[in-house]
Amino acid sequence: MEHPHDYALRMDKQYGLAARQTAYVFPQHKAQQALYFLGNSLGLPAREAQQVVYKITDEWAAHGVEGFFAAQPPWWDLETEAAAQLTPWLGAQPEEVAVLNSLTVNLHFLFLHFYKPTPQRFKIIVEEKAFPSDQYLVQSQLEFHGLTPEVALIEVPRKGHGWSTQDFLEVIEREGDTVALVFLGGVNYYNGQLLDLSTIAAAAQQQGALFGLDLAHAIGNVPLALHAWQVDFAAWCSYKYLNGGPGSIGGLFVHDKHLDKQGPALKGWWGVPKDKRFLMDPQFTAGASAAAWHQSTPSILALAPLLAALKVRNRLDPQAFFDEQKMLTDFLKQQLMPLTQQVNAPFEIITPSRHGAQLTLIFREKGKMIFDHLQAQGVYVDWREPNAIRLAPTALYNTFEEVYLLGQILAETLDHCLGRA
Numbered sequence: 001m002e003h004p005h006d007y008a009l010r011m012d013k014q015y016g017l018a019a020r021q022t023a024y025v026f027p028q029h030k031a032q033q034a035l036y037f038l039g040n041s042l043g044l045p046a047r048e049a050q051q052v053v054y055k056i057t058d059e060w061a062a063h064g065v066e067g068f069f070a071a072q073p074p075w076w077d078l079e080t081e082a083a084a085q086l087t088p089w090l091g092a093q094p095e096e097v098a099v100l101n102s103l104t105v106n107l108h109f110l111f112l113h114f115y116k117p118t119p120q121r122f123k124i125i126v127e128e129k130a131f132p133s134d135q136y137l138v139q140s141q142l143e144f145h146g147l148t149p150e151v152a153l154i155e156v157p158r159k160g161h162g163w164s165t166q167d168f169l170e171v172i173e174r175e176g177d178t179v180a181l182v183f184l185g186g187v188n189y190y191n192g193q194l195l196d197l198s199t200i201a202a203a204a205q206q207q208g209a210l211f212g213l214d215l216a217h218a219i220g221n222v223p224l225a226l227h228a229w230q231v232d233f234a235a236w237c238s239y240k241y242l243n244g245g246p247g248s249i250g251g252l253f254v255h256d257k258h259l260d261k262q263g264p265a266l267k268g269w270w271g272v273p274k275d276k277r278f279l280m281d282p283q284f285t286a287g288a289s290a291a292a293w294h295q296s297t298p299s300i301l302a303l304a305p306l307l308a309a310l311k312v313r314n315r316l317d318p319q320a321f322f323d324e325q326k327m328l329t330d331f332l333k334q335q336l337m338p339l340t341q342q343v344n345a346p347f348e349i350i351t352p353s354r355h356g357a358q359l360t361l362i363f364r365e366k367g368k369m370i371f372d373h374l375q376a377q378g379v380y381v382d383w384r385e386p387n388a389i390r391l392a393p394t395a396l397y398n399t400f401e402e403v404y405l406l407g408q409i410l411a412e413t414l415d416h417c418l419g420r421a
């Protein structure tokens with residue numbers, strides 16, 4: 001049987017993963033490239049993204065405000081280009097995508113447009129233990145409409161470590177025409193589970209409810225077909241799998257069935273098409289596109305590195321990329337499984353079988369100590385109190401060999417921390 005290290009080297013060569021790394025900048029550990037598995041938290045900078053930040057400040061110095069038109073490409077065009085670069089990763093039509101604001105802000109904005117409770121249809125269905133910001137979002141949106149979570153919020157419970165599609169379907173059917181909105185995280189931030197979005201979307205639509213998504217952990221991580229699934233709206237951040245940079249600019253999707261010249265419920269001048277924006281007309285006019293959702297002047301210093309990162313990503317074919325990413329995470333599982341099968345194994349993998357890049361490990365003992373030892377060895381993974389480590393190798397800039405090394409380092413770290421050495 002092929003040794004896992006030989007397999008890793010062969011796969012890196014076959015798929016060109018080691019060569020791909022040169023487009024990114026890595027943290028260093030003891031003058032060597034660290035092992036970075038945190039694409040689910042903050043993706044690494046593309047080299048071109050680093051350079052473009054200097055380019056923008058140079059253009060700013062050279063042109064002042066004229067940079068909006070005179071820079072190359074004009075700053076004016078960056079938001080449209082970033083949206084166009086994203087469409088293949090969303091399975092969207094070009095007019096359905098806009099790049100603006102940040103995630104929680106965009107979700108509030110979308111809820112204010114789409115969530116219009118009536119005495120008959122007012123409930124929101126979510127997954128239990130969603131990311132806290134989504135919980136606050138939904139609670140405060142209900143309060144904004146004079147409702148309470150007790151009467152209007154239905155949380156589908158997690159059973160064991162994951163959610164079952166069947167549970168969502170049963171709850172949606174049971175609540176029927178009282179459901180205004182089903183709102184889910186596409187990939188759950190904690191256990192890494194990818195929900196069966198197309199099936200749940202169809203069930204919501206059958207009851208006449210809207211279907212919305214938080215794609216923070218899904219975009220760039222798993223294949224999406226938002227248009228075909230008839231998702232009504234979605235929003236995401238771009239600092240994780242899209243490598244946009246810390247706190248970088250987010251985005252939203254509005255299905256074209258909802259796009260009309262009225263634009264969004266809440267409007268701003270940046271939503272007016274470019275050729276009319278400076279006419280300063282007191283009457284808002286919009287094209288029938290998600291671009292009408294823009295409200296404010298975007299941060300060019302945030303847009304430019306995102307666009308650069310997307311251009312690097314778009315050298316890859318999305319489906320081939322997702323296939324490679326799956327092989328990489330499967331290899332990670334293969335490296336970890338023997339460690340979970342030892343007598344008194346210190347951890348288990350709780351990520352359900354449908355997932356993207358991320359795996360979540362739950363430790364029975366000494367989890368924090370193990371995490372600290374990994375960190376001290378230049379291994380970047382993430383610690384969640386009280387007992388979880390999350391890690392996500394991405395085929396953008398991780399290799400099979402790195403995954404192999406991680407398995408070796410983790411095995412040694414367990415021996416060390418558990419006094420087995």
Ligand SMILES: Cc1ncc(COP(=O)(O)O)c(C=O)c1O
Pocket residue numbers: 102103104105131133134185189214216217237
């Ligand atoms: C699933 C999920 N939703 C929402 C957020 C909040 O994002 P933001 O701070 O950009 O609004 C995050 C942040 O990591 C997240 O992981």
